Amino acid sequence: MDFYSDKQNKRLITLEDVTLRLGGKMLLPGTSWEIRAGENWAILGPNGSGKSALARAIKGEVPHVRGKLTRHEPEARGEKIGYVSFELQEQILLREDRLEEARFFSGGKGHSLTAGDLLRENDGNQAAFDRLVDTLKLRTLLGHGIRTLSNGETRKLFIARALLPSPKILILDDPFAGLDVESRKSLASSITEMMEKGTQMILVTHRIEEVIPGVSHLLVIQDGRVVHAGTRSAVITPARMKTLAGLPQILQERPLPAPDERTATPPAAGPLVEMKNIHVAYGDLVVIEGLNWTVRRGEHWAVVGPNGSGKTTLLGLITGDNLQVYANEVFLFGKKRGEGESIWEIRRRIGLVSPELQFRYRRQAPVREVVLSGFFDSIGLYRQTNPEQEALADRWLECLGLQDMAYKTFSHLSYGEKRLALIVRAMVKSPELLLLDEPCQGLDRANREMVLALLQNIGRRTATGLIYVTHHEEEMIPCIDHCLKLGKAGARVINAPFRTASAEEGCRQQEGG
CATH class of the missing domain: 3.40.50.300 (P-loop containing nucleotide triphosphate hydrolases)
Known part of the structure; x- marks a missing residue:
């Protein structure tokens, strides 16, 4: 491994011969890594390689069972490090689901958590709040419940939440997932701006194209081990690009499993989907208006x-997960929703x-x-x-x-x-x-x-x-x-x-x- 060390900058976090443990499984044996002031890192690797586990170890959420992890400065303590991941997002949404259930059984007392409520859970001054909600285009969503937001909107909300306390070190685990093109550009610009102002980033990704220009160092995981850690120019060489990008697997010629006719559902008559003049709104937020569509x-x-x-929302009308389907004219497999068929017959x-x-x-x-x-x-x-x-x-x-x-x-x-x-x-x-x-x-x-x-x-x-x-x-x-x-x-x-x-x-x- 081409381990990198720069004696000119003070050390923030050092891992020496560390092995992690997650869910009873040992990960990344013998890992050594050093993060110094002024460095912005990307952690690259395939699915299941241990990228997120390593990031969570830096945060202090995954234990190491061997070796030594040293935090040299106060800003490198786990509780001072900002962190955004799908797992964290799921934990908070699960908490809200449980609170929503409790509100239902207590007669509806209390109110659903809004996007603004979630942002204000983290400390941060009003100027930072205003800057972030405008940069990530969240202002119109602040009064809406977090369970009504789209996947991409929710992702941006949690990124803003992590940024509000202005952490010196911020871990972003797959931050661009679920974002549209303009939101990805906007977020990349915001991350670059924060790096220029002194926030150190640790970006976790499996897409090498998401390693934005301001990232100075890369750590690469392959086959369960750290194989490269160093400056961007030292790690991303032409000879390594094919390996870093991942080798595509060709599946076109592989035969698909044939359905078992004894368990298959006979096809229904009529179009798969037919929607007429669809209207979906949450309070004053109109999501779909006047849609006519046939599949x-x-x-x-x-x-x-x-x-x-x-x-x-559109997919939720088809699956029945969005209850506004019953206030609209939606036909699935030739039958109108809400006229006798069960949700299981549709699903x-x-x-x-x-x-x-x-x-x-x-x-x-x-x-x-x-x-x-x-x-x-x-x-x-x-x-x-x-x-x-x-x-x-x-x-x-x-x-x-x-x-x-x-x-x-x-x-x-x-x-x-x-x-x-x-x-x-x-x-x-x-x-x-x-x-x-x-x-x-x-x-x-x-x-x-x-x-x-x-x-x-x-x-x-x-x-x-x-x-x-x-x-x-x-x-x-x-x-x-x-x-x-x-x-x-x-x-x-x-x-x-x-x-x-x-x-x-x-x-x-x-x-x-």
């Missing part, structure tokens, strides 16, 4: 638009992958059980499975190369590994409609390439219809042949059926015309 069999749709434009025809599902799926269960629960659309496995279902689940796990993960505990997986398991869960029942809300969020390049190839394979070779939400143009798969573009205000909708190589490009052409 027919054989079509694959992209749903695009900035954070807060209603993409996740057995739908596969779902989303950040919200991943948040709700908090179970100490083996990955194989998580996959098998897809047959019953349950959070957890509560019914007996048959040999045919178990064999099909095993074939799908093998299809994504997850067979060695089958008996690992789901809650102990990394964020990206959980996403892969939930993709298998969604496909195991061969649904008529597959809803994909940022399916590649949290995945390293190799796993992104594998998942995109799988989705392309599904779109070309099966009868499953795709509705695909993404903020990354490079993740648009060729089988997408229709596009629905939602505007920022929720009222401007571009419904553009067409057939081109790129649905995102087609959306732009339609908007421009």
Whole structure:
């Protein structure tokens, strides 16, 4: 390992021959690393490599069982370090869910946590508060409950929350995930500005393209060990770029598991989805207005638009997770929602992958059980499975190369590994409609390439219809042949059926015309 040390700057944190422990598993044995004043670091590595565990060890949340971790300055103490991660976000949202349940059973006393309430939980002066909410475009959301925000809006909110106390060291674990293009640019600019003003950053990512110019040093993890740590120019050499980016896996030619006709649901008549003059609002916040949309069999749709434009809300109307579906004209598989069919009758025809599902799926269960629960659309496995279902689940796990993960505990997986398991869960029942809300969020390049190839394979070779939400143009798969573009205000909708190589490009052409 090309370990870097600069004697000119004072040491802040030193790790000497450290081994971490997380969930009973030993990680990153023999790690040595030094962070000095003025250095901004990025931690790079694939899914499950230990990136987040190392960042949490710096924060003081993951113990080391061997070696020595020294904090040389007061600002390097764990409680002084700012931290943003999906895990922290999930903890706070879970807390709010429990409080909301308590309010319900106590007759509705109290009020739901708003975006403004969450920001003000952290110390910070009013000038910093105003600057952050304006930079991240959060001001119009301050009065809204955090459970009504989109995935991207929630992400920006938690980043602002961590920045308010003006920490000297700030850890950002996958900060750009779930953000639209403009929000990513805005956040990158804000991070650069903070680095220029003296805040030291530790950026955790699996996308080398997200290592912004102000990052001066990189630490690279491969095969469970730190293999490079040093200046940016020393680590990012042409010879290493292919390794750092991750090697794509080609899946197009691998056969998909065939559905078991004995367990498959017969296809229903009518369009997969039909919506008429849809209106969704939360108080005075109108999310969707006047939407007319039909998804027919054989079509694959992209749903695009900035954070807060209603993409996740739209999927919630289809799954029934958004109760405003019953105040609208929504038809699924030829039947109007709210006219006799149960939510389970609808869900057995739908596969779902989303950040919200991943948040709700908090179970100490083996990955194989998580996959098998897809047959019953349950959070957890509560019914007996048959040999045919178990064999099909095993074939799908093998299809994504997850067979060695089958008996690992789901809650102990990394964020990206959980996403892969939930993709298998969604496909195991061969649904008529597959809803994909940022399916590649949290995945390293190799796993992104594998998942995109799988989705392309599904779109070309099966009868499953795709509705695909993404903020990354490079993740648009060729089988997408229709596009629905939602505007920022929720009222401007571009419904553009067409057939081109790129649905995102087609959306732009339609908007421009």
